[in-house]
Amino acid sequence: MSVYEIIRFAFRGLFTNRLRTFLTVLGITIGVASVIILLAVGNGSSKAIQSSLDRLGTNSLQVRSGGNGFGFRARASANSQKPLTILDTVALTDKTQAPDIKQVAPIVSTNGTCVVGSNTSTPSTFYGTWPAYYQASNTSIQSGSYFTNDDVTQSRRVALIGQTTATALFGTESPIGQTMRCSGIQFTVIGLTAKKGASGFQDGDSLVLIPITTMENTITGNQALSSILVEATKSTTTTAAQNELTTILDARHGISGSKSADFSVFNQASLLTTASTSSQTFTTLLGMVAAISLLVGGIGITNIMLVTVIERTREIGIRKAIGAPKGAILSQFLIEATILSLLGGILGVVVGLIGSHFTIVGTKPVIVPASVFLAFGVSILIGVFFGGYPAQRAASLRPIEALRHE
Amino acid sequence: MAVDSAEAEQAAEAVDSVVDQQPVIEVRDAVKRYGVGDASIFALDGVSLTIQPGEYVAIMGPSGSGKSTLMNILGALDDMTSGEYFLDGIEISSMDESHLSIVRGRKIGFIFQSFNLIPRTTAIANVELPMAYQGVKPKERRERALVALDVVGLGDRINHEPTELSGGQQQRVAVARALATRPALLLADEPTGALDSKSTADLLDLFDQINAAGRTVVVITHELDVAHRAKRIIRMRDGKIVGDELNKERVA
Numbered sequence: 193m194s195v196y197e198i199i200r201f202a203f204r205g206l207f208t209n210r211l212r213t214f215l216t217v218l219g220i221t222i223g224v225a226s227v228i229i230l231l232a233v234g235n236g237s238s239k240a241i242q243s244s245l246d247r248l249g250t251n252s253l254q255v256r257s258g259g260n261g262f263g264f265r266a267r268a269s270a271n272s273q274k275p276l277t278i279l280d281t282v283a284l285t286d287k288t289q290a291p292d293i294k295q296v297a298p299i300v301s302t303n304g305t306c307v308v309g310s311n312t313s314t315p316s317t318f319y320g321t322w323p324a325y326y327q328a329s330n331t332s333i334q335s336g337s338y339f340t341n342d343d344v345t346q347s348r349r350v351a352l353i354g355q356t357t358a359t360a361l362f363g364t365e366s367p368i369g370q371t372m373r374c375s376g377i378q379f380t381v382i383g384l385t386a387k388k389g390a391s392g393f394q395d396g397d398s399l400v401l402i403p404i405t406t407m408e409n410t411i412t413g414n415q416a417l418s419s420i421l422v423e424a425t426k427s428t429t430t431t432a433a434q435n436e437l438t439t440i441l442d443a444r445h446g447i448s449g450s451k452s453a454d455f456s457v458f459n460q461a462s463l464l465t466t467a468s469t470s471s472q473t474f475t476t477l478l479g480m481v482a483a484i485s486l487l488v489g490g491i492g493i494t495n496i497m498l499v500t501v502i503e504r505t506r507e508i509g510i511r512k513a514i515g516a517p518k519g520a521i522l523s524q525f526l527i528e529a530t531i532l533s534l535l536g537g538i539l540g541v542v543v544g545l546i547g548s549h550f551t552i553v554g555t556k557p558v559i560v561p562a563s564v565f566l567a568f569g570v571s572i573l574i575g576v577f578f579g580g581y582p583a584q585r586a587a588s589l590r591p592i593e594a595l596r597h598e
Numbered sequence: 599m600a601v602d603s604a605e606a607e608q609a610a611e612a613v614d615s616v617v618d619q620q621p622v623i624e625v626r627d628a629v630k631r632y633g634v635g636d637a638s639i640f641a642l643d644g645v646s647l648t649i650q651p652g653e654y655v656a657i658m659g660p661s662g663s664g665k666s667t668l669m670n671i672l673g674a675l676d677d678m679t680s681g682e683y684f685l686d687g688i689e690i691s692s693m694d695e696s697h698l699s700i701v702r703g704r705k706i707g708f709i710f711q712s713f714n715l716i717p718r719t720t721a722i723a724n725v726e727l728p729m730a731y732q733g734v735k736p737k738e739r740r741e742r743a744l745v746a747l748d749v750v751g752l753g754d755r756i757n758h759e760p761t762e763l764s765g766g767q768q769q770r771v772a773v774a775r776a777l778a779t780r781p782a783l784l785l786a787d788e789p790t791g792a793l794d795s796k797s798t799a800d801l802l803d804l805f806d807q808i809n810a811a812g813r814t815v816v817v818i819t820h821e822l823d824v825a826h827r828a829k830r831i832i833r834m835r836d837g838k839i840v841g842d843e844l845n846k847e848r849v850a
């Protein structure tokens with residue numbers, strides 16, 4: 193009996209048992225597709241975290257008052273703390289002492305509510321700063337203009353606002369040139385910042401930026417800074433920049449020997465490491481879910497294969513009784529199983545690849561090539577093994593035993 | 599394939615090259631025991647039997663007397679606990695599975711009470727199947743299957759599936775399947791058990807024809823009128839042969 197003939201028998205077997213064929217293929221398809229899609233979602237979200245961190249800028253450092261942060265230098269002592277000042281900021285711009293620092297922006301932060309008519313908005317970020325802030329924080333203008341050094345020296349009442357704030361206060365109207373009242377002070381909006389998106393839990397577009405002098409003179413009324421934003425010359429020099437600024441501030445604040453620092457430095461690069469570690473954990477978890485779904489799919493296939501071989505044991509008995517060699521029967525069942533799992537595997541890959549083009553729970557999936565091969569390979573192994581093994585068992589029976597099977 | 603084709607040819611030749619006047623069936627002291635210890639029963643309890651080529655034998659006996667057990671052993675579908683079985687002079691009792699499949703395919707046509715057609719498969723495909731396993735070329739196979747279906751009177755039903763055929767028609771497909779391989783021996787275990795009287799009569803006429811053409815036929819039956827068409831009647835009880843005589847109505 194020729195191989196061609198046996199392949200024809202296998203196809204006939206699949207065709208005469210259409211429902212079983214359909215269910216098995218469906219099971220494999222779902223298993224393979226879900227592995228590919230789940231891993232793509234995990235991978236996509238970790239890519240998204242990566243790129244949003246990249247957008248934040250990996251070459252920026254933040255200096256905050258007080259040593260009790262989770263940052264680089266967490267050695268606070270309660271007494272003799274000196275606040276960060278504008279003079280500290282200016283000291284950091286010294287190119288000889290700090291060659292790796294590109295620019296520095298002081299920040300005075302406050303909480304306030306802005307009002308336009310009956311519209312109100314409480315920006316999650318309400319900063320007084322100066323123009324160096326734009327580049328150091330990757331903030332750009334979509335329409336209108338930036339406030340300038342002149343605006344800062346003149347302490348003008350002008351503001352840049354983010355898109356969330358603009359929508360809340362002005363709806364669909366252009367905010368440029370309009371006035372708003374924040375913390376009781378009237379400001380003219382001169383610029384609308386480009387969309388930043390959410391970073392972490394914060395909406396980057398719920399934003400109001402005003403000149404630092406205006407903030408100090410009209411709202412906060414003191415000279416202490418909330419933080420200093422420092423931009424290193426390159427992402428590779430952030431550590432050097434960090435060391436330089438620490439040396440300068442240590443000297444200015446009289447920190448030496450056993451006296452602990454009264455400021456802390458936050459490094460975006462180390463934040464990045466933390467974030468990508470947690471996104472790896474997320475991907476691993478999704479991978480485990482995917483593996484479980486492949487396993488469950490595999491059990492489903494096994495089940496269908498076992499049930500049908502039991503159902504077909506009588507048929508195997510008939511075939512043996514009329515002179516079918518064991519090898520011919522086994523080959524037929526193995527080829528059937530191979531066709532089923534190949535078909536299911538290929539469909540699963542197709543569905544997985546198509547499914548990965550859609551945005552799933554806010555994440556753009558990015559396919560992990562290895563997952564395609566893994567899912568495809570595993571599904572075929574499962575199909576062939578569990579299609580072949582019970583057939584091997586049935587084909588080894590004496591015909592009369594197989595025929596007695598009810 | 600498990601069976602190497604050269605080996606298969608050799609075995610087939612060995613089976614074919616036997617001198618004529620040898621018995622088709624020779625069983626010596628066959629024992630079939632089910633279960634172990636006190637609970638065991640002897641389905642066959644020392645059966646010896648010789649059948650010559652061209653005989654038409656009916657095996658009768660009450661239910662549970664071991665008829666089917668004997669028939670399954672004769673058809674190489676089951677093994678025995680002890681004893682010897684020669685088919686056309688070839689010892690079957692010591693053969694391995696790969697050679698047994700050749701014997702089943704070439705030497706024996708087996709007809710079951712419950713037809714045992716492959717479900718959801720047309721009559722012609724069912725008849726062709728044993729020849730396919732023997733390696734008969736598709737064209738020849740189809741011709742022989744058509745002839746066999748014609749002989750059993752189903753030339754107009756070749757593309758019907760088992761569920762589209764009556765019991766009598768299904769049994770005739772099974773006979774066609776058994777005949778198409780041109781076996782030396784036709785074995786039938788209560789072939790009319792599930793048939794009405796008209797179908798029974800048709801089938802018995804068919805068996806007469808087959809036997810008249812020189813084939814050895816062995817039929818198990820409950821029914822006296824079926825047994826009386828045979829030339830020799832063997833009676834069984836409790837796994838033993840208790841009677842073996844020529845049918846005087848049919849043999850001069």
Ligand SMILES: Nc1ncnc2c1ncn2[C@@H]1O[C@H](COP(=O)(O)OP(=O)(O)O)[C@@H](O)[C@H]1O
Nearest residue numbers: 632639640641660661662663664665666667668
């Ligand atoms: N697979 C089996 N397991 C145990 N006992 C069996 C089996 N097959 C048949 N028997 C027993 O063997 C005896 C002979 O059975 P069988 O040959 O089918 O009888 P008959 O065909 O004459 O009615 C019976 O007692 C039956 O119960």
Ligand SMILES: [Mg+2]
Nearest residue numbers: 662665666667
């Ligand atoms: Mg019986």
